[in-house]
Amino acid sequence: MKKTHIPKLDDFLGGGVPEGSSMLFSAVPGVECEAFGYQILNGFIEDDGKGFIFTNVAEPPNITYEFSRYGWDLETHIEEGKAFFVDGASSFIGMPPEGKYVINNHEDVYEMVKKAINDVKGGVGIINNLSTLIDYTDPTEIIPMIKGWNEEASKTGTVLVYLFTEWDYKPDLVESLKECFNCVVSLNSIEERVIIGQGFMVTSASWTKPLTNMVLFFVMQPGGVKIYIPKILVTGPYNAGKSSFVKSISEKSVSVDRMALEKFPTTIAMDIGHLDHGGFVADIFGTPGQERFDLMLDILAKEAVGAFILIDSSAPQTFARAKEMINKTHSEAIPNIIVANKQDVKGALSPEQIREKMNLNEQIPIVPTVVTDNIGVNQALDTLLKLLYG
Amino acid sequence: MIVCIESGIPGFEEMTHTDSFMGGIPENSTTLVYGPPKTGKSIFSYQFCYNGLINEEPCLYITTNKGLKMFIAETNDYNLSVDEYLMNGSLHIIDTVSDILEKKVEPTETVVNSEINNPTDLMVNIGSKINLVRNQNPRFRSVLNSATTLLAYNESMLIVRVIKAYLMRVKEAGGTPIITYTEDSADKIVETMLKSMVDNIIRMDGNELQIEAMKGFGKSENNYIITENGIKLE
Amino acid sequence: MIKTTESGIPGFDELTSTDEFPGGIPLGRTTLIYGPPKTGKTIFANQFTYNGLENKIPCLYITADQGIKQLTNSMMEFNWFLQSYIDNGNIYIIDGISQLAGVKLEDTNNYKTTTIGNPADMMVKVGIGSRYVYRKCPEFRSVLDSATTLFAFNQEQMVLRVLNAYIRRNNEAGGAGLMTYTEGSTTEKTEQQLLSLFDNLIRMDGETITINSEYNQSENLDGFTSVYNITEKGIVVNH
Structure with missing residues (x-):
């Protein structure tokens, strides 16, 4: 079992996440999601593991900066070879790419991420962001792509964490997506005209019967995901x-x-x-x-x-x-x-x-x-x- | 009151002068010069660049359609010789053409090569050049001549993003950039995007120079001719 | 009766007022201002923003087209001084573009940076921002300038999804939303889909302004069309 380092989540999942599992963090638009992925990566590395971030939404320097706001030193992790980027963002806006793997064509994503999964055997990979990936991928290819990665992860004992924003996709797409993962955590909002609170809830986990309470959380900079007692x-x-x-x-x-x-x-x-x-x-x-x-x-x-x-x-x-x-x-x-x-x-x-x-x-x-x-x-x-x- | 800088085009300041507008090109604003092929857009950009240089405003000139040699030759043709400024370090050139022609120029303090089909490399060069020029004088000019070639060699939306980043960076550093573009050379959507990203739009059709939009000024048009000293408004 | 807030554009509220509709910009709705490039759409949005601020109405402002520095400077050209409202916290700015200019700015309580290619992050900040302004005044204003830049940096379908979520969030909170978009900067199909997201449309073509809203269905269309000028004081609608 690996710890996610998200408070309460490990308890809910019966102690943590088995090696080689895939997790989907599925957020309502407006609810913070990235922090979960980043916190898991940081936790894995602090436990002497390895990890990578695939990004198609922000250039690596921006993510490194974001980490520093949380109080986590990604830069040193990268220097020490414990973490690396699969940069799928920079070259699409003409910025200098930064990362072990650089994606110049969307068709290369599959192979590059697969290599990355192999490189961090027993570690963790963060896919940020699955929604953007869907938009750049042929709809018939997205599910096989995820399944392929998850299979690779399972073989190598790597935990894969996907970050996903539930924009108004067709319900059957979301449904079939969710079936691809060992564990789905939904991130919801509490609203009264505006978002007044955020909560996470484990909706499924293949290895245990999870507790399905909703846990309120907030995100601190520095600090990361904290449980919020309302x-x-x-x-x-x-x-x-x-x-x-x-x-x-x-x-x-x-x-x-x-x-x-x-x-x-x-x-x-x-x-x-x-x-x-x-x-x-x-x-x-x-x-x-x-x-x-x-x-x-x-x-x-x-x-x-x-x-x-x-x-x-x-x-x-x-x-x-x-x-x-x-x-x-x-x-x-x-x-x-x-x-x-x-x-x-x-x-x-x-x-x-x-x-x-x-x-x-x-x-x-x-x-x-x-x-x-x-x-x-x-x-x-x-x-x-x-x-x-x- | 919007501060303007001289355009370098004889007659332009008079054309744009009103009671509430001093005339010229608004400082630290972005301008698109476009129109059909061979209507003098490049010449406009040479004059704009040259005018800055003689007023001690350094210039970053990105040439994507003519190699350095050709650039120097053409500016000489219109009596806008830039040799002196290349020597004294106030004119900086990014040349993306000579590489394609396999006639890379010898890089100097002021001239660097880049690759037309490698926007990332171009952006890296732009980034470091802007820093250099800005340190010489925060009141500087920049020219991208032309967007057309970049669009022809790359995925067009990528170039729209790169141009946006270029304009943002020059503006943020305090400079005044212009970009040139040949009308209808890319998709209409791209053309609209380019127009929406700049503050001022100037169209040259061979006879008339039309200011389609200029902040603080509005619209106007005037006939022009191309003389041995460049463009002149009548 | 639908509630509105004054636009701050001389002549606009008079032009849009009918027996059933008080004129101005509707609350609990998002209005799209569109038209060819350089016709004054951003000026309209900024004038609306500033009018609110002067009347102590807070504003959530997403700037995707200009960084905060250029935004403040370009508003200053009309004698609209944003800085004091940034300082007193009445405007909440989400800056999606300064990072692209290579500027690293520190976030504050009411100034957040995001990456233009990261709509999920933008929406998180919209969520926090709308709560922030809502608490100051439930009749807040919300401006996004402009959707065009979002289209340049993201897949068209993704932008539509994001804008849809943004509109929903804004309408639920009850604010008066305004978004700008340059006509012709996406494919025809996408543009149609975009326009259909809005109940209220304002088109500015450089000379005339046309308001097509859910409130003038029964009205003579001419009543909602007029010429306008861009002056030193911003947009002025003839009426």
């Missing part, structure tokens, strides 16, 4: 039951309470919890409801990927305030749902009544709950997660 915000007007809600969805929670008024304890700093719901992990932040803490809401909202807006269903006078908070999360492009709490209290409004009263459009889900009795809490969680991950 923050989920719990907000709403004063006395809607936010602290109880944080407690009920968290494994453990801490609340910074103070007896603000003699009778009603209220959160003056925040509630913090940690959620693990069906493999989905997140940090939970509950904010105080009073307006004087709005600055804190602003700060937390900037980092959150989703929000629960809690309201006291029996207190319509607080709805205007709740609406204000919804708008705040909208302006930060955070998916949110309304948790209509205290459904057990006399005079509590139903979700439909609340929707009408607050003039909310149909897109915002409203989930009725009685948090203190743990009624509706799981539904609320599932609703938000569905909104986040589709």
